[in-house]
Amino acid sequence: MAVRTPDPDPDGDFGFDDVPSADDNPGWLTDIELEAARRRLPMLYVEAVPVVTDGSGQVTSIGVLLRSTPLGEITRTLISGRVRYGETIRDALFRHLENDLGPMAFPLLPPSPTPFTVAEYFPLPGVSAYHDDRQHAVSLVFVVPVTGTCEPRQDALEVTWFSPEEAASDALAGEMEGGRGTLLRHALAHLGLLR
Secondary structure (H helix, E strand, O other): OOOOOOOOOOOOOOOOOOOHHHHHOOOOOHHHHHEEEEOOOEEEEEEEEEEEEEOOOEEEEEEEEEEEEOOEEEHHHHHHEEOOOOHHHHHHHHHHHHHHHOOOOOEOOOOOOOOEEEEEEEEOOOOEEEEEOOOOEEEEEEEEEEEEOOOOOEEEEEEEOOHHHHHHHHHHHHEHHHHHHHHHEEEEHHOOOOO
8 A cells, every 4th residue: 555645845846936036136034033043153244444534544433333222332333234145245344334324425445346355253252353242253354434424323322533543542442342343453454543
């Protein structure tokens, strides 16, 4: 006697009816999906250190965001965010710059941006200079000149512009979350501004 097993794909579409459409934004994860992914995979991020330059190309100001954390703490940070599935690094960088600095910031992004460093965040403190309680994250970090007016949006309260000397201070590093004070100093060293 033959035993009949149920057809695992009765529609014959191999599950393609469950594929989200472009309208569903397949590059975005729900909060539950993001939490599950963060427990299993390193997440890819981009971070940006916005700078203002003078007419000769010398950096005169470095921008740092003031934010409120989910716990209600006020902290300083850099522009940072995840790269979505199917999104180029350049597009992710532009999206996060616009989200945090506003549409009139006018960032100067080259056709193919190259990070000045890679920062690796771990949920356990002490593994690296960078820490994120939520996840293991790998972040491509860029210095990005901006030429327009920066008006903070999303969860940024303000953009504060510091001179290179002020940006290198221990006081500012102490206000920055997750080791980003160290990352800011790496940016200053990359620009030849750390003394």
